[in-house]
Amino acid sequence: MKKILLMGNPNVGKSAVFSRLTGARVISSNYPGTTVEFTEGTMDVQGEKMTLIDVPGTYDLGSFSQAEEISVNMLKNGDVIINVIDAVNLERSLGLTLRLLERDTPTLVALNMWDDAAHKGITIDIEKLEAILGVPVVPTVAISGEGIKKLTTRINEAGSPRMQKLTEEERWLEIGRILSEVQSLEHRHRTVLEALGDASVKPLTGTPIALLVLVIAFLVVRLVGEGLINLVFEPLFATLWKPVVMRLGSMLEPGSLLYSTLIGKLIGGEIDFVQSFGLLTTGLFVPIGMVLPYVLSFYAVLGFLEDFGYLPRLAVLLDTMMHRMGLHGWAIIPSLLGLGCNVPGVLATRILESRRERFIAATIISIGVPCASLQAMIWGLLGERGVGYVIIVYAALFLSWAGIGRLLNSVLKGWSPELIMEIPPYRMPSLRALGKKLWMRMVSFIKEAVPIVLLGVLIINAFYFLGIFNVIADWAAPVTTKLLGLPKESIVALAVGFLRKDVAVGMLGAMNLTAGQLTVAVTVLAMFFPCVATFVVLWKELGWADLTRSVLIMILSSLSVGAMLNMIL
Amino acid sequence: MTVRIPLTDVATEEKAIIVEVHGGRGVHHKLQLLGIRPGAIVRKIGSAIRPGAIVVQIGGSQTAVGYGVARKIIVEIQR
Numbered sequence: 001m002k003k004i005l006l007m008g009n010p011n012v013g014k015s016a017v018f019s020r021l022t023g024a025r026v027i028s029s030n031y032p033g034t035t036v037e038f039t040e041g042t043m044d045v046q047g048e049k050m051t052l053i054d055v056p057g058t059y060d061l062g063s064f065s066q067a068e069e070i071s072v073n074m075l076k077n078g079d080v081i082i083n084v085i086d087a088v089n090l091e092r093s094l095g096l097t098l099r100l101l102e103r104d105t106p107t108l109v110a111l112n113m114w115d116d117a118a119h120k121g122i123t124i125d126i127e128k129l130e131a132i133l134g135v136p137v138v139p140t141v142a143i144s145g146e147g148i149k150k151l152t153t154r155i156n157e158a159g160s161p162r163m164q165k166l167t168e169e170e171r172w173l174e175i176g177r178i179l180s181e182v183q184s185l186e187h188r189h190r191t192v193l194e195a196l197g198d199a200s201v202k203p204l205t206g207t208p209i210a211l212l213v214l215v216i217a218f219l220v221v222r223l224v225g226e227g228l229i230n231l232v233f234e235p236l237f238a239t240l241w242k243p244v245v246m247r248l249g250s251m252l253e254p255g256s257l258l259y260s261t262l263i264g265k266l267i268g269g270e271i272d273f274v275q276s277f278g279l280l281t282t283g284l285f286v287p288i289g290m291v292l293p294y295v296l297s298f299y300a301v302l303g304f305l306e307d308f309g310y311l312p313r314l315a316v317l318l319d320t321m322m323h324r325m326g327l328h329g330w331a332i333i334p335s336l337l338g339l340g341c342n343v344p345g346v347l348a349t350r351i352l353e354s355r356r357e358r359f360i361a362a363t364i365i366s367i368g369v370p371c372a373s374l375q376a377m378i379w380g381l382l383g384e385r386g387v388g389y390v391i392i393v394y395a396a397l398f399l400s401w402a403g404i405g406r407l408l409n410s411v412l413k414g415w416s417p418e419l420i421m422e423i424p425p426y427r428m429p430s431l432r433a434l435g436k437k438l439w440m441r442m443v444s445f446i447k448e449a450v451p452i453v454l455l456g457v458l459i460i461n462a463f464y465f466l467g468i469f470n471v472i473a474d475w476a477a478p479v480t481t482k483l484l485g486l487p488k489e490s491i492v493a494l495a496v497g498f499l500r501k502d503v504a505v506g507m508l509g510a511m512n513l514t515a516g517q518l519t520v521a522v523t524v525l526a527m528f529f530p531c532v533a534t535f536v537v538l539w540k541e542l543g544w545a546d547l548t549r550s551v552l553i554m555i556l557s558s559l560s561v562g563a564m565l566n567m568i569l
Numbered sequence: 570m571t572v573r574i575p576l577t578d579v580a581t582e583e584k585a586i587i588v589e590v591h592g593g594r595g596v597h598h599k600l601q602l603l604g605i606r607p608g609a610i611v612r613k614i615g616s617a618i619r620p621g622a623i624v625v626q627i628g629g630s631q632t633a634v635g636y637g638v639a640r641k642i643i644v645e646i647q648r
Contacts, residue, residue, distance in 0.1 A: 089629055092604055172606070203615075317621075319621040319633075320620065320621035323621070323636075329621075418635025418636070420633070420635065420638060422603060422631070422632055
């Protein structure tokens with residue numbers, strides 16, 4: 001099959017063009033670097049099936065970050081290139097276009113965000129641009145789908161004019177010449193969104209805006225999450241699912257292996273969805289009844305902030321603070337993504353340039369950034385004992401995140417690169433795009449979380465049955481009881497945390513701990529060791545040597561923080 | 570009077586012309602790709618608390634550069 005590559009600068013809408021062309025769903029956001037690995041799909045070009053590859057954004061064919069390096073390597077085996085360029089930033093976009101046209105792969109140009117250019121008073125003479133470049137130029141608005149059909153019909157016209165190789169100086173002069181011929185600007189007044197965008201990156205106005213955004217985001221996640229649990233999910237489980245499970249239970253022999261695996265133990269003669277710990281009770285209730293509502297509300301809010309374009313501005317404001325941790329402002333974005341799930345958080349560290357930065361960022365995400373599943377369980381079980389305890393957990397995690405970052409920065413050799421990044425304009429997100437992104441994230445949550453939770457519950461039952469937990473508990477007893485002040489069997493929950501941390505909190509919740517003990521336990525659980533999914537990504541991103549170092553840091557820091565909390569509480 | 574100062578010393582909303590860009594090849598090249606090169610007119614939009622990133626407007630787009638990088642971008646300004 002022929003391979004078509006979608007290439008362009010970061011944040012010009014390649015992913016949006018990709019999902020329009022293939023009908024596939026891929027995540028796109030309003031900030032550079034959303035795509036850090038390539039995505040493949042198939043599309044139909046006048047009856048012929050072709051492979052379309054969404055290549056991570058690049059400004060040039062040199063490489064600055066790992067993500068850009070991927071793009072350059074991809075270029076070698078493409079048959080056609082669709083170069084997506086930003087109509088608002090023609091000057092910047094054409095740098096890459098000219099470089100692509102120097103090579104011999106047939107190319108055509110999608111002039112995207114055509115509507116934005118018009119709003120900003122920018123007119124581009126497309127016919128003239130086409131004549132100068134010698135390849136088809138199709139205006140598109142990928143978000144609404146305008147021009148996409150035209151783009152497919154012209155793929156076969158893609159050409160390779162093999163422009164002569166220019167030096168960098170000559171190329172910028174050439175771009176200047178092209179711009180003067182094809183582009184005309186008309187002065188427009190600043191829009192409200194533009195003024196708001198500018199106010200967001202000044203310390204005096206930006207700091208209150210940042211606080212307001214974070215507080216509102218937090219409240220919306222909490223209220224929507226709790227609301228969904230109390231009004232929708234809990235009633236559904238109680239009225240619809242409980243009778244089914246009871247009925248099934250009455251057909252099985254109580255105390256049998258099958259009964260305890262499927263239904264678990266009865267609490268006061270009743271099924272307790274949190275404490276019974278059977279596959280059909282806790283195994284389904286934890287991921288769907290307790291965690292899913294939070295994951296849903298978290299990603300709804302994150303999706304809005306992403307598409308609106310707020311995150312890069314937050315990155316600017318936090319740049320000074322992040323530098324103390326050997327990172328630059330951009331590194332806040334992987335940590336924010338980590339609040340949903342650490343896996344995309346760690347993957348997003350690829351946008352950072354140096355290995356040192358990636359190591360620091362990935363390590364502090366694994367230690368101090370609790371994923372939405374874990375947070376949902378912390379609110380659900382520890383929140384009942386008092387909001388104060390939850391605040392202690394968050395404070396301990398935040399201080400560890402910042403403290404370990406600073407520590408690593410002073411201990412590790414090397415220096416940290418500076419922030420250099422494009423700040424996208426604020427855009428009102430399209431509800432359709434938001435809905436689609438949320439849907440994709442929910443589907444992947446259900447596909448990835450539910451089976452592992454069920455597996456976790458199954459293993460827990462099997463281990464209890466075989467008595468393996470007693471062996472582990474006795475072996476680790478000195479650390480668990482003396483250092484952390486927890487009952488010795490709580491180590492079992494920490495071990496289960498390797499599979500999924502939400503299940504582990506569920507186990508802790510069923511252990512009759514005091515509020516203080518539960519606080520210590522969930523803090524240690526959050527920091528102790530990454531869950532298996534994160535572990536695999538850390539290994540892929542860091543390699544064995546750094547993964548081992550990272551894990552040692554996690555274990556040491558979680559035990560010290562746990563011991564300190566144990567002394568205080 | 571025309572003065573030459575580093576980008577870090579430009580006041581918010583002030584306009585300046587870039588005259589020199591120092592720094593390593595990689596950084597230099599990356600800045601050039603984002604439109605930060607001698608001759609370009611920039612307007613400072615905002616920044617983080619000193620010493621932090623600085624945001625400038627060049628043409629239709631905005632770019633943030635770290636403090637260390639901005640210190641090595643020399644601009645000319647009317648004062």
